[in-house]
Amino acid sequence: MNKNITSQTLSRLPLYFNYLISLPESRKSGHISATAIAEALGLNDVQVRKDLASVSNGGRPKVGYPTKELIGDIGKFLGFANHDGVIVVGMGNFGRAMLENRSFADYGFEVVGGFDCDEKLVGTEINGKPVRNVSELGSFCRERNIQIGIITVPEAAAQEVCDIMTGAGIKYILNFAPVHLSTPAGVAVHNENISLTLAMLARKNDIGDIK
Amino acid sequence: MNKNITSQTLSRLPLYFNYLISLPESRKSGHISATAIAEALGLNDVQVRKDLASVSNGGRPKVGYPTKELIGDIGKFLGFANHDGVIVVGMGNFGRAMLENRSFADYGFEVVGGFDCDEKLVGTEINGKPVRNVSELGSFCRERNIQIGIITVPEAAAQEVCDIMTGAGIKYILNFAPVHLSTPAGVAVHNENISLTLAMLARKNDIGDIK
DNA sequence: ACAATATCGATACTGGAATATCGATATTCC
DNA sequence: GGAATATCGATATTCCAGTATCGATATTGT
Numbered sequence: 001m002n003k004n005i006t007s008q009t010l011s012r013l014p015l016y017f018n019y020l021i022s023l024p025e026s027r028k029s030g031h032i033s034a035t036a037i038a039e040a041l042g043l044n045d046v047q048v049r050k051d052l053a054s055v056s057n058g059g060r061p062k063v064g065y066p067t068k069e070l071i072g073d074i075g076k077f078l079g080f081a082n083h084d085g086v087i088v089v090g091m092g093n094f095g096r097a098m099l100e101n102r103s104f105a106d107y108g109f110e111v112v113g114g115f116d117c118d119e120k121l122v123g124t125e126i127n128g129k130p131v132r133n134v135s136e137l138g139s140f141c142r143e144r145n146i147q148i149g150i151i152t153v154p155e156a157a158a159q160e161v162c163d164i165m166t167g168a169g170i171k172y173i174l175n176f177a178p179v180h181l182s183t184p185a186g187v188a189v190h191n192e193n194i195s196l197t198l199a200m201l202a203r204k205n206d207i208g209d210i211k
Numbered sequence: 212m213n214k215n216i217t218s219q220t221l222s223r224l225p226l227y228f229n230y231l232i233s234l235p236e237s238r239k240s241g242h243i244s245a246t247a248i249a250e251a252l253g254l255n256d257v258q259v260r261k262d263l264a265s266v267s268n269g270g271r272p273k274v275g276y277p278t279k280e281l282i283g284d285i286g287k288f289l290g291f292a293n294h295d296g297v298i299v300v301g302m303g304n305f306g307r308a309m310l311e312n313r314s315f316a317d318y319g320f321e322v323v324g325g326f327d328c329d330e331k332l333v334g335t336e337i338n339g340k341p342v343r344n345v346s347e348l349g350s351f352c353r354e355r356n357i358q359i360g361i362i363t364v365p366e367a368a369a370q371e372v373c374d375i376m377t378g379a380g381i382k383y384i385l386n387f388a389p390v391h392l393s394t395p396a397g398v399a400v401h402n403e404n405i406s407l408t409l410a411m412l413a414r415k416n417d418i419g420d421i422k
Numbered sequence: 423a424c425a426a427t428a429t430c431g432a433t434a435c436t437g438g439a440a441t442a443t444c445g446a447t448a449t450t451c452c
Numbered sequence: 453g454g455a456a457t458a459t460c461g462a463t464a465t466t467c468c469a470g471t472a473t474c475g476a477t478a479t480t481g482t
Contacts, residue, residue, distance in 0.1 A: 428479080446462100
């Protein structure tokens with residue numbers, strides 16, 4: 001168990017977690033080897049072992065890691081037992097998809113509500129979650145100490161929404177608008193530009209010689 | 212202008228492109244330095260220079276790169292003048308958002324249609340784009356030589372849809388279902404797990420030291 | 423009990439990407 | 453025109469993730 005971890009390792013942990021919980025109950029009761037996990041996921045066994053070393057108390061030679069304990073360790077490490085509240089601003093299709101996304105719960109997040117400035121939407125519910133007016137965002141987040149926000153508004157409104165969020169004490173912002181947001185220090189932004197992602201994926205092999 | 216390019220460089224090019232086109236018109240008419248770009252995007256200036264060297268004819272010392280030319284070069288290189296057809300399978304909110312996303316066009320993509328297996332949706336139009344039955348996917352894609360597909364179906368159906376896509380000759384898959392897809396060689400998959408992204412964003416500081 | 427085997431963990435190696443350094447060149451200012 | 457400065461491009465260096473190797477250890481089978 002070594003708390004020094006790279007983001008690459010961090011990004012593979014959910015993969016292991018996913019794989020382990022998908023195992024039939026019979027296999028969960030025993031042990032599992034890094035070799036077996038690597039095989040199943042098409043990875044290198046040493047890599048898996050190194051990754052696991054950073055979250056677990058170690059496995060035993062010839063036996064492997066106790067499966068249930070390992071699941072617990074990874075889950076705990078990733079904070080999947082948390083219940084962090086998340087708000088979503090912009091109730092277009094994207095925003096609605098966020099409110100309906102069930103997989104957040106698996107990772108310890110709970111979307112507690114949506115915000116929009118369209119009066120026709122304010123007051124409605126989506127997937128049982130209320131839609132509030134953006135003007136209430138500040139008080140809502142401060143009251144509940146919400147620290148995570150998702151921006152799914154059109155490009156033009158993104159920076160304004162971002163400012164409102166940071167003003168409300170939001171510390172982590174996931175931004176789906178295709179613009180670069182500027183934020184005060186201490187606020188982490190992740191820009192998720194779908195078109196960009198697609199471009200990176202689909203253009204890789206097109207062009208000349210790529211390593 | 213050197214056509215040997217790494218995928219890392221390639222993945223940064225759209226970033227530069229994005230930044231450059233977002234500049235006010237006044238600054239676009241002049242020149243821009245690698246240093247300035249690096250500063251704005253939080254990257255190393257040498258890295259930016261090296262990246263740009265692979266697509267542009269070079270800048271001038273003390274002056275930088277002619278901005279408009281650079282935009283053109285990157286855009287041309289990335290194929291943003293293309294019109295690559297894209298299909299979307301799964302007409303939930305997510306899928307609908309994809310059909311309505313205007314920013315694809317900026318990057319040379321055109322969503323040509325959606326697919327679903329819900330008969331209530333098949334035959335309708337979303338944002339002027341027809342929704343077809345998944346059973347027609349194969350013939351549709353082969354006829355039009357579609358190579359790019361986006362998966363926005365629930366977890367359980369993702370692998371099946373993936374198989375149908377690869378069977379239809381799709382070469383690039385953007386997958387929003389939170390599962391690892393297995394594909395034949397020659398098919399590129401990008402898994403976009405929103406929950407995971409959020410976890411990495413919001414948990415980074417929680418957990419010990421992350422590099 | 424002892425040999426064979428599977429697996430672990432630590433260390434060493436490798437290759438590629440990021441970064442630092444440096445000389446060359448264009449521009450600006452005096 | 454010449455000094456100062458910003459920037460480029462090339463080369464050298466550093467760093468890091470991934471992989472291979474190897475000794476140690478636990479289990480199994482004879």
